[in-house]
Amino acid sequence: MNTQDREITYREAVREAIREAMQKDERVFLMGEDVGRYGGCFAVSKDMLDEFGQERIRDTPLSESAFVGAGIGAALGGMLPVVEIMTVNFSLLALDQIVNNAAKYLHMSGGLFNVPVVIRMATGGGKQLAAQHSHSLEGWYAHIPGIKVLTPATIEDARGMLWTALMDPDPVLIFENNTLYNMKGHLPANPVPVDIDHAIVRRPGTDITVITYGVGLFKALDAAEKLSEDDIETEVIDLRTLRPLDDETFLASVAKTHRVLIVDEGWRSGGISAEISARIMERSFYDLDAPTERLCGVEVPMPYAGHLEQAALPQTEDIISIVKRMVKSNG
């Protein structure tokens, strides 16, 4: 346990979280493609094989369905597996296990068998990895009852959510935006587990609410800083968890600011942004001074060319111009 405030990277925060969990509880082990000798596709588990050995840092074949299913089975058998899938795109090969088994065993068995598995994966675009490595499908997973969907954006959440997820009796999916691994940030001394049930106001404001998560948080915070120079005070909400969705936090903000922009790297149609917008309509319609708006990933498979990719992703400048327009409107 570090007793001093530190600057560490998001990657190091995730690594520390896994290490600590494995030190604390013998039931915890890490399993996935290249987590051992290679050190993890994003170097999250670097050096962990030497520390914990190959029984607990398990390199798997390229068999997403089998090793995710094995994580589910191991959880049923009394272990606390952390399964790493390289990216959300590959998780589609394990969709049967996640959706048909992990999410449903408890219910199909009438409450007899819970599945305390944690499945981590990288998500998001921004690295010119093209159409099969760059998507943000976490909102899609949030459609499914029976699983929890976490999207840690900050160093503190990356460090603190894992243990809470492991102690949760049900399956938890953790989405780590791939552009955040190198981000440096402040971690308070003696880090503790954090809750996985609540959204949080990352920056208070009075004129408009921007609801986002993951890498969108930092774009929103940048935008809010610049907008503040024009005397527009933006309240920024980090959802942190996409399922269960913490309505109360963003509805309270809507009641205060009366304007909402939702920022999501995922696609617009049928996405988590649509769900949030619907909930605001259902419960806070009369609090609104203007229609809820959305800034989402453009609905195109991610192109390789850098300028096209950036054009497909929500950007700070987009947030600034939409917010300015919305704040000027009288609804």
Add this chain to the structure above:
Amino acid sequence: MNMESTKKGERTDIERGHAFHLLYEMLRIRRFEERCAELYSASKIRGFMHLYVGEEAVAVGVIDALKPEDSVVATYREHGHALIRGIPAGAIMAEMFGKVEGCSRGRGGSMHLFDDKTHFYGGNAIVGGGLPVAVGMALASKMKKEKGVTCCFFGEGAVAEGEFHESMNLAALWKLPVIFVCENNLYAMGTALTLSESVTDISKKAESYNIISDPVDGMDVLAVEKAAQKALTAVRAGNGPYFLECRTYRFRAHSMFDPELYRKKTEVEEWKKHGPIVRFTRYLKENDLLNDKDLDDIEQKIASEIEEAVAFADAGRPEPVEDLTRFVYSEGGKS
């Protein structure tokens, strides 16, 4: 011992009580399912229901060889496995009636029977979907240094799924204590094995992953039992997974909605002549281990158990609709 190798009047080494037990359990499954079919026609049971009639020797031979600490992962055709594993007939029937007294509180139905006391992990209705889970349960046993073996059932249709191959590889690679039991009844729903596999010798596929693999006459309960005991001994010794291909046949339709257009009635009738119950009954009689009076007694005992189960299910309560959204997430308690 093999039934085919003994002739009338030959001494056998099967103990009479055990022979009775095996016959009793096969007949119990048969009669239970025949009653289920009636209850389905009477609309007491709904949804999909897949009967195991004709394949009883596989579940009875294998599961009878398991120990209490072992676990079972089964498919949607699992009434027989649940019964022989020890889930009370009443709890199974109540499940199919959709009652809260059912083994899955009426949330699962025929295809999703679960029970914690007997380590019965379902009832998986995605073909091949149970295999990776069984591999994981075996991994947990190995990591925790527990003695239990995981026994995973699936049909030959699952062999065409990627999950089958991924699971074989992983189980063999990590030398996990799992016994794979392929119930090869020759038809994946309505598609014959020869129309869906380029290599129809299924045990060879397991062998290609370095798994010891035995083809077994799945219509011969003693042969299945013997093969299962051999397999379990090897698995318990820490030698990794074992594969049994039990060659069997389904006498009834795939499900209650199947008009059976894909096979000839004469084919079914031919298989029925060699059914596991007629065959074992004949064998026991020929060896003076069973007489008609014994058989009547068995049938009567089974009939009364089944009627009790039906009465139990009939008297069961529907779960209150207010409880609809329970069991999506765990209620309190940490893992």
